[in-house]
Amino acid sequence: MALSKFSAEESQEALMAEINITPLTDVFLVLLIIFMITTSAMVETAAKVNLPKATQTVQEARGLTVTVTSDHKIFVNQMQVELSQLESTLRDLLADAPKKLVILQGDRTVLLGDAVHIMDLAKRAGAQAISVAAQKESPAP
Numbered sequence: 001m002a003l004s005k006f007s008a009e010e011s012q013e014a015l016m017a018e019i020n021i022t023p024l025t026d027v028f029l030v031l032l033i034i035f036m037i038t039t040s041a042m043v044e045t046a047a048k049v050n051l052p053k054a055t056q057t058v059q060e061a062r063g064l065t066v067t068v069t070s071d072h073k074i075f076v077n078q079m080q081v082e083l084s085q086l087e088s089t090l091r092d093l094l095a096d097a098p099k100k101l102v103i104l105q106g107d108r109t110v111l112l113g114d115a116v117h118i119m120d121l122a123k124r125a126g127a128q129a130i131s132v133a134a135q136k137e138s139p140a141p
Contacts, residue, residue, distance in 0.1 A: 062099075063100075063101025063102055063103050063129075063131070064076060064077060064093055064094065064097065064101065065077055065105055065133075066086075066090070066105065066118060066122065067105040067106075068104070068105070068106040068107060068115070068118065069107055072110075074118070076089050076090065076093065077093070086118065087121045087125045090102065090121065090122055090125035091126055094126045095126070099128075099129075100129065101127065101128070101130075102122040102127040102129070102131070103130075103131045103132075103133055104122075104131065104132050105133040106132070106133075115132075
């Protein structure tokens with residue numbers, strides 16, 4: 001009799017030791033989806049700029065992107081740099097770039113003199129081509 005009682009307790013312990021991983025898997029899948037959505041939202045441009053509009057635009061190949069915001073903050077490929085460090089940062093990044101292209105994304109409130117100064121720094125840093133980013137505007141009817 002004692003033997004059968006022992007085996008009943010042992011089988012009950014075996015049942016209690018099992019963990020149902022289905023709810024745990026559901027939680028991990030929900031967390032994975034949340035992280036995927038959050039990451040894609042974080043990949044957006046670091047600085048918001050209001051680009052000027054142009055009727056004729058051309059899709060350029062990828063290059064280094066220099067962004068100038070309306071409050072005169074400068075970003076190189078979404079990394080904020082000071083104006084005094086811009087030339088050396090561009091020189092380092094252009095040394096590894098196969099196509100020495102710099103794309104200037106300037107807010108429409110940025111003064112022309114500031115844009116020309118940044119383009120001059122990019123040329124001195126080794127850029128072979130400089131493009132100015134603009135939004136496509138539909139032509140007037």
